[in-house]
Amino acid sequence: MFEDVQESVREQQYGIAAKLLKSRGVDINEVKSKLAALKIEVPSWGFSRAGTRFAVYTDGTEPQTIEGRIAAAGLCHKLTGATPSVALAIPRDGEDCDLLQKLLSANGLAAGAINSDSFNPRQSPLDYRLRWGSLTNPIAEVRRAALQHHLDCVQVMCKLGSRNFSLWLHDGTNSAGQLSLFEQGRLLEESLRQLYAALTGNQQIFIEYKFFEPGFYATAIADWGWAYALAQKLGDRAKVLVDMGHHPLGTNIEQIVANLQMLGKLGGFHFNDKKYADDDLATGSVDPFQLFRIFNVLVEADLSGLQPIGDVAFMIDESHCLKDPLEEMIEAVDNIQRAYVLALSVDRRTWEDAQTKVDPELGDQILKNAFFDTPANAILQTSRLERGLPADPITECRARSSKQRGQSAG
Amino acid sequence: MFEDVQESVREQQYGIAAKLLKSRGVDINEVKSKLAALKIEVPSWGFSRAGTRFAVYTDGTEPQTIEGRIAAAGLCHKLTGATPSVALAIPRDGEDCDLLQKLLSANGLAAGAINSDSFNPRQSPLDYRLRWGSLTNPIAEVRRAALQHHLDCVQVMCKLGSRNFSLWLHDGTNSAGQLSLFEQGRLLEESLRQLYAALTGNQQIFIEYKFFEPGFYATAIADWGWAYALAQKLGDRAKVLVDMGHHPLGTNIEQIVANLQMLGKLGGFHFNDKKYADDDLATGSVDPFQLFRIFNVLVEADLSGLQPIGDVAFMIDESHCLKDPLEEMIEAVDNIQRAYVLALSVDRRTWEDAQTKVDPELGDQILKNAFFDTPANAILQTSRLERGLPADPITECRARSSKQRGQSAG
Amino acid sequence: MFEDVQESVREQQYGIAAKLLKSRGVDINEVKSKLAALKIEVPSWGFSRAGTRFAVYTDGTEPQTIEGRIAAAGLCHKLTGATPSVALAIPRDGEDCDLLQKLLSANGLAAGAINSDSFNPRQSPLDYRLRWGSLTNPIAEVRRAALQHHLDCVQVMCKLGSRNFSLWLHDGTNSAGQLSLFEQGRLLEESLRQLYAALTGNQQIFIEYKFFEPGFYATAIADWGWAYALAQKLGDRAKVLVDMGHHPLGTNIEQIVANLQMLGKLGGFHFNDKKYADDDLATGSVDPFQLFRIFNVLVEADLSGLQPIGDVAFMIDESHCLKDPLEEMIEAVDNIQRAYVLALSVDRRTWEDAQTKVDPELGDQILKNAFFDTPANAILQTSRLERGLPADPITECRARSSKQRGQSAG
């Protein structure tokens, strides 16, 4: 939080927090132990400099190689203690699994979800015709090559011991005349069935949906409804991935989360934030109250036994265009942790009473109390210090990261 | 179309239309016979004056009674030959089934879908507490009464020989603290299962979804995904109803339609148009090209045998705030018919070729040719005249309706 | 905040707050004195039960008369010490100025802005034809009567000593064919010039804009750009009123506020919150971080001397459909006060440094510190207690309001 808070102030605030939480029926030690158990996955690509379709402005400090990206992820985990796995993008991160495994191990990390960059040509027939899609490409040769690339990603999973396949397709059309929606649907289902059949062991596939972009008329999987329908057709290994930025403006995302949990199909998240479209800003930076509401749903599902929070994959997926990528990644981790702590701080018994009595004013005040009147930083920082971590990882990062990254990055 | 087109011009245009359609592989006689088979259901409430939350401006010409509304529906059918059934709202239209049946018969009409006005108190315990919802109301007594009202609606269906139950609930919350999303979901599913169990014969239930309003935080069924999941849980009698105005801005509605058809769950439509939210404007009046694209999807599904167009329920649901209700209803019917004729006029063989060759420029030109270069009015008017109907039903309505409505309205 | 915080905890938190603020270069006493100076205007209609176009669910406890509404406003001011004036709607609140003045005085209140309910017929020729608009009505007779109603409102201002005319028109069209946009613009400007000419003394007019509703094609004043252009044409007495709910989704409202301040044309606010459209929910209840950002802008303008915050009219305009109207009004006041306190708690010197050094990560952390790590409730409650007000006005309201309202309401 970049703030020069004296240690004595933090201790005072922590003492207040313990009292407040107790009055809400919450044990602060349990909050800290749940917080310590929250694992957040960081994407290798998030440590590079991202840009927009207009320009990418690199300043030379960004890691250019897989070595640099994984080293940055390692530093992120050292500073936060919260990001033990790295999502990889294939082929962007290379396909030398031995090298990848070596780099991960050297940085104390594990392989996270494998993301098939469907838009990124690798297989030989994957030329400019990838413009027309990957798994839904109307040209059989290109479609087969795209499928093969996805099957290769499953092999990468096997070699790296990765459990989750994050499937986001760039497939979509730009006009109604381009492709029949039925044909688009048929090709998608056919390809997905073949991909699904290749999964083994405890592997699972997360189907991501997106309202638009890069397709500007009809994306192949435009909303959670279609992702859910596909996941259900495929079977138990298939779940739905919620990317925060992939919804129409105004969408009640926490309701989609709750729905998917009730249907047994919530796989996890691609965390980021948005003000307009798929802005890919730092998670919780635009609408922190929404992030809190989402965790409020997840905590409720955890407490009721519907879905343990440990079964949900929390993955960050942001585009770091302006700020330092590593710092913005840590900002996101911090925001996610805060939202979780605040959701854990809700006085649930009183809230349930308020609901039963249909007293929404009271119900809202209870959520507001948790959000606005919980000294979350004191809890977060105390928890970090107790685990031997820096209280404020961004400040620590500023002190250490340039040197660290200078040594490892390519 | 209000236009003083000479008969000779229409004949010329019709001749051109026949040639153009033939060149696209389409038989104009088949178009006319399909058009004649298209049945559009009109809602009783659409003949009343509607308003906004600010005001309802009645001018005294609007039907005030069920007699007047059904008489207006009868006139609509006489003028268009296309609207043989009337959707009824219970309890707004009363529950005297004998009277309703008599009125319908007297006007040459059949009972269409039954709409339970969930927000409209009728059962004794349905007082202001209906504010908190109907089938998801947290107060058991109110929830039971609301369910009973829905079961009563099934009885009305039985008595009137109505096949379809249109289920739109006003249920929703205005803040996150009001009600747990899981509890909202649980209550909804529980109530729906009881309602579903009451259906008999060939009855089916159409589950409608809505992005927002009157709930401003979380509507009980906010999108097609949740409506589909519920319909699937309930069984074969349950399908999804697509109301044009109930989506976030930008939503690709025709893709939702195609998805539901591929999933075997498209029940039908509530037709209207929107520019901003649930504006309930005349169907096809804001974005006629979207309406055309929807019919393009429906025609493709019909031709491929996926879902015969006759299995889709076409129902109008508009709010007639400014224009004359009957005239605006006929405007909607006219727009729907035109969109259907234009979709039937697509050169499908060439379009399929264009898709196979991945030639989107050609594909789009084919749709544009159908939309912009088909003399649809000549086809529409010729078809009407051949069936003994007025060529231009709104003009005819102006000549006749005031007298007609004066005689029948209450 | 409905929370049973022990007095000792509040004192501890207040002490921490003082230290934190000091470390940010902020004097907590100055924060409290600015907070005490913040005046928020409440609308008489906000104490009634509101509804949607579907239904209004009254439970009998809502004030039915102007006496009851003003008594509720009086109680609101007693409990919060922050709402000394009441916005009135004419003709809804009646036009007996002597009575209004007597009621206001009896409750320790002053007349706030006068709102001409343009959609509400009063003048004799204002019949159903008001459907076509008020000051832009194409029918000269209706337009003149609507103008006369607005001129009468100026007379009410004179009699009650009200300074501000809040102009929101229901005028708008539902289709492109209804009225030429140029004619709509011409009629509007012509009417506004006549209304403007009637202002005297220190009176000013606030021009409100709205994206849509009740017009669903083109509202007469759809955005701040047109409101600004009109205000500029009219003269110095005309300013722009920002209603939070009247923007397209995603709109950066604080930027509009800053723009209007730079142009010297920010009149004030109609505060509420929205998730979808003009939801009229409690201010700050959906997106509290947005409300904070808006106050952050206002505080910056105040500190820089661009526009003293005391020159901005802070008015609440919400629809209380579900919660108790008085309680929800107090919730809004509390949220506005908190946002102001948080904005006053920003470490501005460090933030300016961060901007100069183009260090957005630091800049964002500073805002986040203010938002998440300021014990705002302790400041709010201490300030209230020091002024002899209840620490938690909603809890106090629950204890007192039913009795109080029972005595005064009609």
Place this chain on the structure above:
Amino acid sequence: MFEDVQESVREQQYGIAAKLLKSRGVDINEVKSKLAALKIEVPSWGFSRAGTRFAVYTDGTEPQTIEGRIAAAGLCHKLTGATPSVALAIPRDGEDCDLLQKLLSANGLAAGAINSDSFNPRQSPLDYRLRWGSLTNPIAEVRRAALQHHLDCVQVMCKLGSRNFSLWLHDGTNSAGQLSLFEQGRLLEESLRQLYAALTGNQQIFIEYKFFEPGFYATAIADWGWAYALAQKLGDRAKVLVDMGHHPLGTNIEQIVANLQMLGKLGGFHFNDKKYADDDLATGSVDPFQLFRIFNVLVEADLSGLQPIGDVAFMIDESHCLKDPLEEMIEAVDNIQRAYVLALSVDRRTWEDAQTKVDPELGDQILKNAFFDTPANAILQTSRLERGLPADPITECRARSSKQRGQSAG
């Protein structure tokens, strides 16, 4: 239109068109002469292959050099007779004005608007720090260099005889903490004043606004209101540029156009179409009825003398990601021409009557008649043939373009 229409059919349709238009008080010869006078400017970048932030899929047929792009523009003008000028982007198109002039002349073209690609580094200090903006960059050195680049563009205008400066800035922020909105506004105004002062002769500057992207929190000029306010401050040479894709969803663009015309500040258009955000699809391809409504406004302003249509700059600005760039450009030209012809075909006298009588049903039918019942292709094609142009420029392009482009492109 790619349709094999027999010549005799076109002649018949043209005859019908003449009769229909006459019945609406419109002379078909005047329509054709107005159509012939409509000049549409094409952008050099629109003949290249565009992409998204994910990928650009070139197939090798796209022009890679300025020679190729201007040759393609030349072919576009040969085929349509409607695009005599080319908008240039500096520095993308190079700054060798002699070469540019030579290429333009050789292809029968003139220089159109000069677009300063603010995001594109050229001046030496314009390195990665351009990330923070151009004319609003907080770093004085970078800001000055960006201003110098803009002043250089004015020199290019002078040399090429270009009249219009199209100003679209990539400036904007990604978070509230990055930069004060007031400072952003101050820097912008200061820079613009310097740029404005450099204009000479009949030069004018068009200020473009954009809702978002690449800035995802606050773009420097986010809406027409701010663009208008700036244009007004600057003076008569400054006008506003309306890019179709730069508005929030649902925005009534034609109303903004009418507003700007009433304020004397409409400079022109960047034509494209959108379904979601700044999709940059072919003009009129997603919502052709909106394009018609816009031209309906422009025609009304032309007829009333408010702003001659010849004073409006019609410029295409699209991203051709999937279709052949030249073909999609011609598609856009065709759609714009059709919209203009349809708007010219409105029965204005009857429409004015309908407005005066407040008969919106009739008013809408009149617009619908023009849109749906005018044989526009017959008029378009006849007009083209009479001017020695191919009836269907895309078909002709397919026959000729590959050869033509093969000869000229680099």
